[in-house]
Amino acid sequence: MLTKLRAELGKDAVLTDADVTGSYSRDMMPLAPSGRPLAVVLPSDVEGVQAVVRACAEAKVPIVPRGAGSGLSGAANAIDGCVVLVMTKLDQIVEIDAGNRLAVVQPGVVNLDFRNAVEKHGLFYPPDPSSYDWCTIGGNLSTNAGGLCCVKYGVTTDSVLGLEVVLADGSLLKTGRRTVKGVAGYDLARLFVGSEGTLGVITQATVALKPLPQAPGTLVAGFDTTEAAGTAVARTVREGLVPSLMEIMDASSIKAAETYLRTDLGAGSDCQALLLCQSDAGGEVARRELAALEQICNDCGATMTYATDDLEEGRMLMQARRVVLTALEQYGVWLTDDVSVPRTRIAELIAGCQRISEEVGLRIAVVGHAGDGNMHPTIVYQPDDEDEFARARRAFDEILDMGLKLGGTVTGEHGVGKIKKEWLEREIGPVGMRVHRQIKQALDPENLFNPGSMFSMT
Amino acid sequence: MLTKLRAELGKDAVLTDADVTGSYSRDMMPLAPSGRPLAVVLPSDVEGVQAVVRACAEAKVPIVPRGAGSGLSGAANAIDGCVVLVMTKLDQIVEIDAGNRLAVVQPGVVNLDFRNAVEKHGLFYPPDPSSYDWCTIGGNLSTNAGGLCCVKYGVTTDSVLGLEVVLADGSLLKTGRRTVKGVAGYDLARLFVGSEGTLGVITQATVALKPLPQAPGTLVAGFDTTEAAGTAVARTVREGLVPSLMEIMDASSIKAAETYLRTDLGAGSDCQALLLCQSDAGGEVARRELAALEQICNDCGATMTYATDDLEEGRMLMQARRVVLTALEQYGVWLTDDVSVPRTRIAELIAGCQRISEEVGLRIAVVGHAGDGNMHPTIVYQPDDEDEFARARRAFDEILDMGLKLGGTVTGEHGVGKIKKEWLEREIGPVGMRVHRQIKQALDPENLFNPGSMFSMT
Structure with missing residues (x-):
């Protein structure tokens, strides 16, 4: 061969x-x-x-x-x-069609390169996973990747119009369309998106683009309880505000970022949670949106709020969020989990992570996309200590268990892969598993595409 | 039995x-x-x-x-x-969760009743097919229905978080989630949405809701060529404007509406196309959005524009669009087609419909969702005249052929059903058909769910 x-x-x-x-x-x-x-x-x-x-x-x-x-x-x-x-050598941006706000792209193109290319046409490709400066579009499609943009702009699948996919017998499926709307047949494109390489190999995607947003204004708010921060998120949702970004950091994340950046985030030593929000609506609208968010935070008992429409200052405030994983490397190796819960349950999830942290005796820092309830509790451990590794794994699983109990899912955006197979089964149950296996069997009868990943056939 | x-x-x-x-x-x-x-x-x-x-x-x-x-x-x-x-007796709204902006609804609930119920919580369910005052959510899900809202708010599938579906063996599949994000397993919910009853029976849906938009401001613009109107649509897309509604009426639709309403729409006798746009962004933002749209229309040679933020006046302007099908009944029975083309090709589609109208000797009025390229050329014929019926059918097919040639799809929102099976095959080709049959065979091995609709198994 x-x-x-x-x-x-x-x-x-x-x-x-x-x-x-x-x-x-x-x-x-x-x-x-x-x-x-x-x-x-x-x-x-x-x-x-x-x-x-x-x-x-x-x-x-x-x-x-x-x-x-x-x-x-x-x-x-x-x-x-x-x-x-x-798939990294299939790295061409085949077409950018500004008149129809779409692009055709191969899977090996790096997310950031694609963003930059469409930006030159005044267009915006929303999905922005944390690894956007090195991850590829193909991986984004296969995992249905999210990022910080999702609260306003959705996840990868929301941008997909059509796909080309090599099927198990080597034939090429062209599915979906170039038009905004279309209902000719089953939505196969969205079946392949997020299927983690188990059904076929994506070789090209046609994606819808958005108008380029305005430079964002930024709001940061500190709370002395996670409950208060959680309430502010729920109130934001209920009052119909849609910020372009709404992130949360718990006390452990704040401390790690402050130590790493050698700075004081100004939240005070009792700060238990920080919310970071942005509006990309531009000008007066953005100012009004941030003022409304600030009002909600204050109503919910924020101990500190600070808003700015200065881009550089906004970037510095956001840096605290962006460095958390790197900052945690001061203490050991990190293992980041990924659960998504209803937005009313965020505070319970953070409190639960603190409880699990005490139980297993390991640092767990929670950062997350508060605006869509997608949390990344991150466990820190010493990799050469077998017992710590076992406890890290235990914490990882207990967080998933809690996510399910809060009405959530075991993966908001990272996927099932080889690490959450049993959890997929717990979440979707035997009927769901059977349908997964039926579809897999139908499209990949020899079980050669990523076998044993996401689920096993037996 | x-x-x-x-x-x-x-x-x-x-x-x-x-x-x-x-x-x-x-x-x-x-x-x-x-x-x-x-x-x-x-x-x-x-x-x-x-x-x-x-x-x-x-x-x-x-x-x-x-x-x-x-x-x-x-x-x-x-x-x-x-x-x-x-399914009309499964007509309960099971839950409205304002804190998480979602609702759980049974398929028999009428779209309008559901809209009204969530509106009481300050929430908005976008999908609004023309039949929204009598169609049901289950039908909307099964056809992935659209409507006037789609240019800003997407189609039915974009609102779906989770489904319950009775499968071929009578077991109940619960798929999807209550959270905004989630990638645990295949996106089965979106496979069932739009599958037109061929894969299972939807018995419940969990749908995401939007904040209630502001009362809309309305703009109407007349053009003496369809090309100019088409250019205005493409410019709107390219300049990154997202109106909450953007409809087009061709000369034939305008005439029918004017006759029926016994009014002059003020577009002048040479008017070949009318664009109707709305902004639901509210206040100053809506005024700016409509002013930008008006500027584009004028730049593209509009012979008339009129903007208003008066609700009642806006409703009256929209009435011209809403009555078109009824107005066409003055001349015979209507048969409405449904193609979606790239937004840069709308004018070509309308011109092609005029050509087909002359060829077959039947009135064809084009109305459509210009903002997303989804056009409904509507053919008028005498049902008791066999020859007219045959010519109507020919026109129907020629419009689909043209839609495909313009890079579009044979159905933007009405579905394939029993009327466009051959066209589905033409659009998606043999590989696409094979995958459809493989999935159908996997989930409905005895072929008992709506057999012979959308496609046949042989």
Whole structure:
């Protein structure tokens, strides 16, 4: 098979050296298992992808598709004897159509490069996962990635109009459309989005773009209880405000950021939660939106609020949020969880994380996209201490359990991958699992696309 | 089987009188075939739906699910020997959760009743098909209905968070979530939305709600060429404006409305196209948005523009758009088509409809959701004249052909049903058809859910 692939793709596109293949065998989730690939293959066009899929089908070799490897669920981790199908060489922005506010893009394009390219046309591609400066569009599509934008602009699937996908037999499915609306047949595009490489390989996407928003104004508010901050979020939702960003940091995150940045965020030593909000509506509207948010925060007992429409100052305020994970590396290795709860339950989730932190004796810092209830409790542990690792894993699972009990989901935006398979089953139940397996069986009868990721067939 | 169903559901829930069943055997699409049902069944809860599906599975009797019957594709038309499963008695609004801006609703609730109920909580359910005062949420979900709101607020699927669906074996699938974000498993909810009753029976939906918009300001602009109106739409898109409504009427629609309303719309006798736009952003922002739209219209050569923030006046201006179909009944029976094209191609579509109108010798009036390129060319014919009927059908098909050639889709919001099956195949091709059949086979192996609608299995 490899000889055949080398003939079809060129020998530089088929790598088997263990040092090299090893570097393509994991994503960023430390808990997930990974195996040794047979080979790493880097096709540079759709025909190359079809050739790989056909060759693997013939030889019954499993395929693990992969982008940049920024994932946090192990979905892109190799399994023993697989071909890792690296999509980064399909890296063309095929078309930007400003008149219809859409673009056609290949999966290997880096999110930031795509954002920058469409921005030159006065357009905006909303999905902005934290790794936006190195993750690829293909990975974003496969995990239905979110980010900070979602409270106002939705997640990746909300931007997808159409897809091209290489199916299990190597044929190319073109699904979806270039128009804003369309109901011709099943919504297959959105079935493939978020399917984590288990149903096919996405080789092209047509995405809707938004008008470029205005430069954001920023509000920061400190609270001496997480309940008060949670109430402010719920009030914001209930009163119909839609900020372009609404993030929360708990006491542990604030402390880590302050220590790392060697600064005082001005929230006071009793501060238990910080809300960071932005409005990108521009001018007077943004000022009014931020003033309304500030009023809500004050009504809910904020001990400090500060609003600015100065861009640089806003960026500095946001930096506290952005550095949290890096800041936690002062204390050990981090393991970030990902639950989404109804927005009225955020404070309960943070309080629960504090309780779990005490139980397992490990630091847990909660940062999250408060505006959509998607929280990332992040556990800090020493990787060489087996007992700490076990306790980190326990905390990780207890947070998921709590997320479900609060009416939420075990993954808001990172995906199931190889780390949350049992949790998927707990969340969706036997009927849901059966439908997943029926669809997988229908589209990938030999179970060669990322087998054992998201769920097992038995 | 019927005896069994009468025992389980009560005898009033199982109807077999031919006069009665006849009244449940068609929707609003005159071209689509329909058959004679074995029975019409009206369960009043999910257990009743499960009982019907199980009984039909055992007896291998096909099931045609149906809401109010406002559809325009024949998807809800009976086939010979089927059970028509009428969902209108599952008519409860189960929950309105203002703190999380969501609601849980049964499929039999009328769209308008649901809108009114959530409005009391200061909330807004966007999807507003023209039949919103009598169509049901279940039909809206099954066809992924649109309406006038879509240019700003998207279509039905964009509001769906979760679904409950009775599957082919009678089991109940609960899929999706109550949270804003969630990526646990495949996006099954959006697979069932728009599947036109071919994969399962939706018995409950959890939908996201929006903040209630402000009272709209309205702008009307007249153009003496459709090209100029089309250019104004494309400029609006390119300049990043997002009106809450942007409708177009061609000369034929304008004339029909003027005659019917016995009024002069003030567009002048040379007027070839009217654009109607609204902004629901409120106050100064809405005034600025409408002023920007007016500027674009003038730049594109509008011969008349008129803007108002008076609600009643706005309603009167909108009335011209709303009465078009009724107004066309002055001339015969109407047959409305439904294509969606890239927004830069609207003028070409309207010009093409004028050409087709001349070719077939029938009046074709084009109204449409210009802001999202979804056009409804409406053909007027005499139903008792066989030749006119044949020419109407020819015009209907030629419009679809043109829609595809302009890079569009054969259905923007009405669906495929029993009237556009061949067109679905033309649009999505053999690979797309194969995937549809694979999914249908996986979820409905006996092909009992609305068989032969949307596509046939062979």
